[in-house]
Amino acid sequence: MERLVVESLNHSYGFTEILKDINFELNEGEVLSIVGPSGGGKTTLLHLCAGLLDVEEGEIKNSFQSSAFTFQEPRLLPWKNVIDNIALGLLAKGADKNEALEKSQQIAIQFGLEKKDFHKFPKDLSGGMKQRVSFSRALVIKPSLLFLDEPFSALDIGLKQELQTHLIELIHQKALTILFITHDLMEAIRLSDRILLLKAEPGRIVKHFKYELPQMQRDNEYIYKESAKILLDQQIIETFELGIK
Amino acid sequence: MKFLLKIIKDFPAYLWSGWGALASIFLFIACWDLGAQLYGELVLPSPLKTFATLSEMLQSEKVWAEIIITTKRAFFGFLISAVIGSVLGLIAGLFATASMMSRPIVTILMGMPPIAWIVLAMIWFGMSDNTIIFTIVVASFPLVFVGALQGTRTIEDDLKEMCDSFHLPPLMKLTNLYFPHIFSYIFPAWVSALGMSWKIVVMAELLASNNGVGAMLANARAQLDTPTALALVVVMIGTLMLIEYVILEPIKREVELWRD
Ligand SMILES: Nc1ncnc2c1ncn2[C@@H]1O[C@H](COP(=O)(O)OP(=O)(O)OP(=O)(O)O)[C@@H](O)[C@H]1O
Ligand SMILES: [Mg+2]
Numbered sequence: 001m002e003r004l005v006v007e008s009l010n011h012s013y014g015f016t017e018i019l020k021d022i023n024f025e026l027n028e029g030e031v032l033s034i035v036g037p038s039g040g041g042k043t044t045l046l047h048l049c050a051g052l053l054d055v056e057e058g059e060i061k062n063s064f065q066s067s068a069f070t071f072q073e074p075r076l077l078p079w080k081n082v083i084d085n086i087a088l089g090l091l092a093k094g095a096d097k098n099e100a101l102e103k104s105q106q107i108a109i110q111f112g113l114e115k116k117d118f119h120k121f122p123k124d125l126s127g128g129m130k131q132r133v134s135f136s137r138a139l140v141i142k143p144s145l146l147f148l149d150e151p152f153s154a155l156d157i158g159l160k161q162e163l164q165t166h167l168i169e170l171i172h173q174k175a176l177t178i179l180f181i182t183h184d185l186m187e188a189i190r191l192s193d194r195i196l197l198l199k200a201e202p203g204r205i206v207k208h209f210k211y212e213l214p215q216m217q218r219d220n221e222y223i224y225k226e227s228a229k230i231l232l233d234q235q236i237i238e239t240f241e242l243g244i245k
Numbered sequence: 246m247k248f249l250l251k252i253i254k255d256f257p258a259y260l261w262s263g264w265g266a267l268a269s270i271f272l273f274i275a276c277w278d279l280g281a282q283l284y285g286e287l288v289l290p291s292p293l294k295t296f297a298t299l300s301e302m303l304q305s306e307k308v309w310a311e312i313i314i315t316t317k318r319a320f321f322g323f324l325i326s327a328v329i330g331s332v333l334g335l336i337a338g339l340f341a342t343a344s345m346m347s348r349p350i351v352t353i354l355m356g357m358p359p360i361a362w363i364v365l366a367m368i369w370f371g372m373s374d375n376t377i378i379f380t381i382v383v384a385s386f387p388l389v390f391v392g393a394l395q396g397t398r399t400i401e402d403d404l405k406e407m408c409d410s411f412h413l414p415p416l417m418k419l420t421n422l423y424f425p426h427i428f429s430y431i432f433p434a435w436v437s438a439l440g441m442s443w444k445i446v447v448m449a450e451l452l453a454s455n456n457g458v459g460a461m462l463a464n465a466r467a468q469l470d471t472p473t474a475l476a477l478v479v480v481m482i483g484t485l486m487l488i489e490y491v492i493l494e495p496i497k498r499e500v501e502l503w504r505d
Contacts, residue, residue: 047406050410052406052409052410068410068411069407069410069411071403071406071407071410073403075403075404075406075407077404077421077422077425078503078504079425079426079429079503080421080503088408088411088413088421089411091417092411092412092413092414092417093412121502121503122503123503123504123505137411141411
């Protein structure tokens with residue numbers, strides 16, 4: 001079975017300790033969310049897991065066949081149009097050019113981009129459109145492990161829901177494992193099997209939450225109920241400094 | 246190929262946008278005519294006289310031969326500095342130490358007046374083509390070098406990281422990330438280097454050669470033949486404008502469509 005295991009991971013930038021003693025594992029087909037306040041080290045943790053940063057202390061074992069990353073910012077190549085940007089990962093894997101473009105167009109449509117946008121350069125796209133392109137670029141290569149760094153933050157509610165529904169479908173087919181970062185607790189509850197709470201300064205995991213009900217069956221009522229519950233959790237209140245003074 | 250077609254397709258629209266430029270040129274000619282009336286033909290020949298001399302000159306094959314000699318020298322010098330400047334700039338950009346070390350040298354090269362180079366080159370190479378080409382290369386090479394250096398050094402780490410996350414093979418990384426970015430810096434540098442070459446070639450010829458447009462200009466000065474001198478100036482400016490606005494600018498517009 002493919003899995004990602006993080007063991008006693010520490011990380012510092014200079015003398016500032018960013019992450020301290022992080023342990024968790026992510027098994028095939030699971031969705032694991034990491035929630036925590038801004039500046040808590042979530043992006044750093046994700047970059048370490050994806051091998052974009054070198055591990056200094058501790059260990060990360062990743063046995064997934066393929067992975068893709070959507071960054072907090074869209075990071076599109078400014079000199080490539082929408083379709084060519086999406087096709088980048090496919091071409092890197094050695095796919096046939098025409099086939100790659102074909103697939104990229106299909107997924108672009110699926111993620112709410114329109115035909116007339118296909119040949120636009122990133123400078124002519126709205127923030128949300130850029131994020132959709134970045135999302136398409138990651139999913140088009142059909143990765144077995146997907147790293148998501150707040151990919152929905154620039155989208156309107158409708159589109160957010162649409163993309164999440166699409167992800168839930170893939171999760172349901174057991175086609176995808178996701179390591180997901182978000183600020184948004186409702187979003188985390190909608191998508192995840194497990195949630196890790198990352199407290200800041202230094203970033204450390206202070207609590208786990210588990211959701212057994214399959215994502216397909218989670219309706220709004222369930223999500224509201226669970227959100228209300230989690231918001232009353234003492235650790236959550238402390239970590240996000242929700243206490244009303 | 247698709248690219249070339251698009252450049253050709255957009256060309257009429259680009260030409261149309263030239264009306265403003267044309268108007269300002271005519272305004273300039275009007276002022277010139279006014280000056281000619283005030284100061285007399287000897288000091289400043291009228292545009293009419295100048296263009297008449299010009300058209301007469303252009304009928305002679307000898308003049309064309311001189312223009313071609315000059316163009317060849319300028320182009321050759323430009324080519325050398327474009328190639329060497331791009332390659333060295335790239336290499337220097339890839340290594341932090343190299344780019345730091347090259348800075349003072351570039352400053353010296355850029356700060357040194359071309360006229361000083363001409364004198365040195367005349368001592369080293371005598372009155373030959375080498376003197377002229379050397380001066381052109383020395384004056385325009387730093388422009389290209391700096392362009393290539395900056396292009397290489399300003400590639401965003403974020404985009405590099407993105408390419409790594411998709412495991413782009415090295416060659417693909419080069420063609421998809423490095424080249425397009427660097428090109429957007431190098432191309433404008435080539436354009437200014439070409440302009441520089443064209444200016445320097447005439448100056449160098451004037452002082453260190455007995456053929457070419459520059460030498461003709463020196464002759465005109467010796468004989469106080471102001472109309473010919475002005476006609477030659479018109480030839481030089483005309484050629485530069487032709488190259489810049491008819492060839493380079495349309496290319497630049499297409500390759501930089503993605504820019505703001
Ligand atoms: N390259 C770097 N060099 C030095 N410090 C860094 C670097 N990258 C991040 N940091 C610091 O590490 C800390 C954690 O940053 P990180 O981006 O991981 O936070 P985050 O949890 O993703 O925040 P957000 O939710 O706002 O995206 C911050 O204090 C940040 O200043
Ligand atoms: Mg972050």
